[in-house]
Amino acid sequence: MKFNSPLRRAATVLAGALIGFGGAAVVTAPASAHASTVSGKAVCDTATGTRIVTWTLTNDYPTDATVADLTTTPTAVEKAAAGNLVIPKSAHGRDGELTLTQQVTGDAREATISFTSIWSADGYVDEHNSARVDLSEPCAPVETPCVEAGKATFHHTFGVNGKSSTATVSLDEGVKLCEGEPVTLVSYFTPRPQFSVPQYEFDRDTGTITNEQRSVTLEVSVPDCNTQVDLFFGSDKDIISEITENGPRYGDKKLGSKSGLGARSKGPHGWYNGGQQGCQTPAVEPLSQCDGTIALNLSNNGEISRYAVDFTVTAGDFRKTVTIDAGKGETVTVPAGAGTVTVSAEGMDDVTYDWERSEDCEWPTVIVENDCETVAITVENPKGVTPAIAKITYGDKTETMTVAAGKSEQVAFKLGRATYATIDLPELGVEPIKATLEGLECENGGGGGGKADEPTLPVTGPVAGGIAGGAALLLLAGGALFLISRRRKITFTA
Structure with a gap:
């Protein structure tokens, strides 16, 4: 039996509608389950004046999503250079998250991001991911307050190497000076290789540390003798040119001191004492x-x-x-x-x-006289010379006498058959001289015409370094005058 009542027709239409709506739900449900989102937040780094933008990317699907076509303005994000970026899958009812950081400097008014999410598990693609962060609020570094000189901190190096000393002094990181800080390196002559006075300045070098020039290097020469070198806080106006027993000192202004201004700088002791010899030249x-x-x-x-x-x-x-x-x-x-x-x-x-006679000193004069009865020999010594010892021999007789400076001495022998006399001046470094007696025909033969024994006179001086001399035999009225050297006067000079 068939029922064609209006009620049956309405029921049929309603059933068809429900089936249609159910089919649509089955088709569209997977699309609504694939979603990624992005949000950003900016903070200001007051130390540097840089804006730090943090982007948070989310994934609500239970498989990982790969980030593609990532673009950020005005600068790139930090992790972009690492290669493929992946937003983790959702799990335990929570979306997966990927965090990216972007640093923005300057006057940029906004930061933006855009990307595409791809789920490789089923090939789903989400191209509609973008966000913007407002950067209109000012961001400037907080100015570090300056510190007075007495509260600033430093670090330094110091050393002495050979004939020079070098030091480098630097302002610590993050410290701002209210005014420049002068520092000086100075070297001294000293009496001893340990601390001693008086000291006399040898060399100096001064520099000023500022916020722009946060480090200075100083170098001085060091004397080639006992020395002291000091590195201290102060300018060239503070240099002590002469350090005396009761005079001023640098004290704890020296860098590396345990207390005082010098303790503000960390490093080795900023002073040195040493040397290998005295600062004199005897x-x-x-x-x-x-x-x-x-x-x-x-x-x-x-x-x-x-x-x-x-x-x-x-x-x-x-x-x-x-x-x-x-x-x-x-x-x-x-x-x-x-x-x-x-x-x-x-x-x-x-x-x-030891004393040595100079070749410029005057020499004694010898006079030989023969009167056919007596042979008289006189030695005259000039003024300003050493006493002369004369050893005089005639025949088989010898006489020795000492002649003072500026004086003369004489010795006489009875004339014999000998035709010459020998005069030896042993302390003067010359060879003995033989003087022939000539000019008189004496009955006993002495002084008569023989020529066999000519006098031997030094011409170029003895081997031992004596002085060149000359002699002449002057026959005058039965006598002979013998000069053994030319006269000279010498004055020692430095």
Whole structure:
């Protein structure tokens, strides 16, 4: 039986509609389950004035989504260079998240992001992902307050190497000075390799640390003798040119001190004491004088001479100590015949010296006289020379005499058959001289015409370094005048 009532027709239409709606729901449900979102937030880094934008990308589907076509303005995000970016899958009822960071500097008014999400599990693509963050609010670094000089902190290096010293002083990171900080490196001459006074400035170098020039390097020369080097907070106006016993000091202004201004800088001790020799230049120049004395020219005027030197002179029983100031000199005379001279001084090897006759000293004169009865020989010694010992031989007789400076001595022999006399001056370094007696025909034969024994005269001087001499035999009225040397006058000079 068939029912065609209106009620049956309405039921049929309603059933068809429900089936249609159900089919549509089955088809569209997967599309609504694939979704990714993005949101951004910006904060200001007040230390640098940089805006940090954080983008959060989400995935509500239970499989991972790959990020493609990522674009950000005005700068790239930090993780973009790492390769493929993936938004994790949702799990346990929570969406998966990927966080990206973008740093924006300058005056940008906004930051933007856009990308495409791809679910490789089923090939679904979501191209509609973008967001914008407003950057119109100002972002500037908070200005670091400056600090007074006494509260600033530093670090430094310091060292001495050979003939120079170098130091580098730097302002600590994050410290801003209210005004520049001067720092100085200075070197000194010193009496000892340990701390001692007086000290005299040798070299200096000064620099000023500022917020723009946060580090300075200083270098000074170091003397080639005992020295002190100081690195201190202060300008060249604070340099102590001469450090004395009761004078000012740098004290705890030296960098690396345990307290005070110098303690603001961390690093090694900013001071040095050392050296290998004294800052004096002792020197001796010994000069033999014709009278037998020795003139010692003592000096202390070298390039590094800054302190007095005590010279000690000894010779036999003679002893004398002389203090020579820097840049000065003095002469000490050692008496004739005192013996070997020794001069000692700090910073100098001992100097020893023996008197030596100079070739410029005047020589004695010998006069030989023959009157056919007596042979008389006179030796005259010039003034200003050493005493002369003369050993005179005639025939088989010998006489020795000492002739003082400026004096003359004579010895006489009875005329015999010998036709010459020998005059030996042993301390003068010349060879003995033979003087032939000629000019008179004496009955006993002495002085008569024989020529066999011509006098042997030194022409170029003895091998031992004697002086060239000459002689002449002058026959005058029964006598002979023999000169063994030309006269000279010499003055020792330094």
